[in-house]
Amino acid sequence: MEYRIEKDTMGEVQVPADKYWGAQTERSRNNFKIGAEASMPLEIVHGFAYLKKAAAHTNHELGVLSQEKRDLISKVCDEILENQHNDQFPLVVWQTGSGTQSNMNVNEVVSNRSQILAGKTYDDEKVVHPNDDVNKSQSSNDTFPTGMHIACYKMVVENTIPGIEKLRDTLQEKSTAFEKVVKIGRTHLMDATPLTIGQEFSGYVSQLNHGIKALKNTLDHLSEIALGGTAVGTGINTPDGYAELVAEKIADFSGLPFRTAENKFEALAAHDAIVESHGALKQIAVSLNKIGNDIRLLASGPRSGIGEIIIPANEPGSSIMPGKVNPTQAEALTMVCAQVMGNDVAITVGGTQGHYELNVFKPVMAANFLQSARLIGDACVSFTDNCAVGIEPNYERIKEHLDNSLMLVTALNTKIGYEKAAKIAKTAHENGTKLKEEAINLGFMTAEEFDEWVKPEDMIGSMKKQ
Numbered sequence: 465m466e467y468r469i470e471k472d473t474m475g476e477v478q479v480p481a482d483k484y485w486g487a488q489t490e491r492s493r494n495n496f497k498i499g500a501e502a503s504m505p506l507e508i509v510h511g512f513a514y515l516k517k518a519a520a521h522t523n524h525e526l527g528v529l530s531q532e533k534r535d536l537i538s539k540v541c542d543e544i545l546e547n548q549h550n551d552q553f554p555l556v557v558w559q560t561g562s563g564t565q566s567n568m569n570v571n572e573v574v575s576n577r578s579q580i581l582a583g584k585t586y587d588d589e590k591v592v593h594p595n596d597d598v599n600k601s602q603s604s605n606d607t608f609p610t611g612m613h614i615a616c617y618k619m620v621v622e623n624t625i626p627g628i629e630k631l632r633d634t635l636q637e638k639s640t641a642f643e644k645v646v647k648i649g650r651t652h653l654m655d656a657t658p659l660t661i662g663q664e665f666s667g668y669v670s671q672l673n674h675g676i677k678a679l680k681n682t683l684d685h686l687s688e689i690a691l692g693g694t695a696v697g698t699g700i701n702t703p704d705g706y707a708e709l710v711a712e713k714i715a716d717f718s719g720l721p722f723r724t725a726e727n728k729f730e731a732l733a734a735h736d737a738i739v740e741s742h743g744a745l746k747q748i749a750v751s752l753n754k755i756g757n758d759i760r761l762l763a764s765g766p767r768s769g770i771g772e773i774i775i776p777a778n779e780p781g782s783s784i785m786p787g788k789v790n791p792t793q794a795e796a797l798t799m800v801c802a803q804v805m806g807n808d809v810a811i812t813v814g815g816t817q818g819h820y821e822l823n824v825f826k827p828v829m830a831a832n833f834l835q836s837a838r839l840i841g842d843a844c845v846s847f848t849d850n851c852a853v854g855i856e857p858n859y860e861r862i863k864e865h866l867d868n869s870l871m872l873v874t875a876l877n878t879k880i881g882y883e884k885a886a887k888i889a890k891t892a893h894e895n896g897t898k899l900k901e902e903a904i905n906l907g908f909m910t911a912e913e914f915d916e917w918v919k920p921e922d923m924i925g926s927m928k929k930q
């Protein structure tokens with residue numbers, strides 16, 4: 465490999481000749497060989513590109529950066545956003561907790577790429593200095609949280625919420641389509657009184673509606689950005705009006721409603737917005753886990769399980785058992801839920817690590833959040849397209865379970881009382897007979913009365929339609 469020499473305040477460093485990054489990026493690459501598969505998410509790099517461009521424009525407008533430098537910084541940021549430099553950001557998540565090295569990685573790439581765009585060589589004096597120009601009016605302490613909020617907000621609104629809404633809409637369609645299909649209910653996993661598939665699925669729709677609402681409620685805090693706080697929240701080394709103007713420009717460039725944080729000390733030292741928003745993602749994971757479990761249990765069988773619904777057979781399930789089909793989408797969905805719940809623990813611990821003026825668990829919080837938000841969105845789409853859309857009732861099995869059920873006896877509570885009704889159920893269970901037979905044998909009612917009183921379709925309560 466060919467190298468060139470780059471310098472920082474600690475001295476000279478060899479960097480790969482074909483890369484734009486500089487000395488500080490290379491030092492981080494060498495000092496943090498930890499989990500190379502966990503590189504800083506590209507969404508964070510893009511968040512940085514938005515904020516560096518906004519900072520350059522604001523600095524120029526406020527008279528502290530030349531137009532030439534603004535235009536060069538702006539051009540490179542646009543190139544980064546167009547994915548032209550994805551191979552220039554090699555650093556891992558497991559680095560400094562402030563994200564300084566990733567901030568410097570962006571500063572160095574913008575600086576050196578500007579050098580080339582300006583027709584200079586690496587040995588010439590920097591046209592755009594990584595600290596004095598690209599990082600002007602900034603610190604890692606306010607840029608990293610800003611990049612983090614931009615990345616997380618975008619992921620939630622562009623990927624997570626649309627994915628959940630797609631699944632919600634499909635489950636709503638199924639709920640409506642099956643609103644008259646009466647099946648046996650189960651509580652404690654044991655037979656209970658009947659309900660319709662429509663009612664059962666309406667619960668899933670409501671869970672997802674509440675989850676979406678909870679997630680949207682967190683967006684206001686997430687739209688606050690720390691930029692302008694610089695090192696400790698006081699805004700040292702920024703021109704007057706910088707924080708408000710730079711936030712307006714980020715909102716303008718990204719098309720999303722970012723605004724300057726109400727309190728920069730909170731925005732640097734605490735990442736409660738990330739904890740709060742991931743809390744909603746965890747809630748959604750809990751809901752999805754319940755939905756995925758219900759669906760795979762309802763589809764279990766085909767001969768020895770519950771088998772009340774049929775789900776699409778997408779792939780051969782087994783390498784050894786011919787003809788076996790498995791609820792693979794539910795398995796993938798619930799594995800995603802496990803990952804999100806685990807990420808929530810890492811984010812919770814990360815959120816507690818604000819010491820005085822700075823939280824120093826920023827990269828791990830950002831990476832885990834982005835993973836959760838992406839996984840939930842993607843898993844909802846996959847589960848919808850490859851499972852939920854194809855769900856059909858297994859009418860035969862539903863009827864069989866309903867006809868055999870002992871808990872239809874609950875309808876008799878109001879006719880003959882709980883104790884007689886219980887006697888009918890217990891006797892039928894002991895004798896392996898049906899409720900009707902024992903109700904007549906015990907002399908509690910006639911066959912006509914039983915038929916009149918025990919009608920599953922009349923037992924689905926006042927919640928017939930949701």
Ligand SMILES: O=C(O)C[C@H](O)C(=O)O
Binds near residue numbers: 562602603604605822
């Ligand atoms: O990198 C910076 O701008 C600041 C750094 O995170 C620090 O507070 O030491």
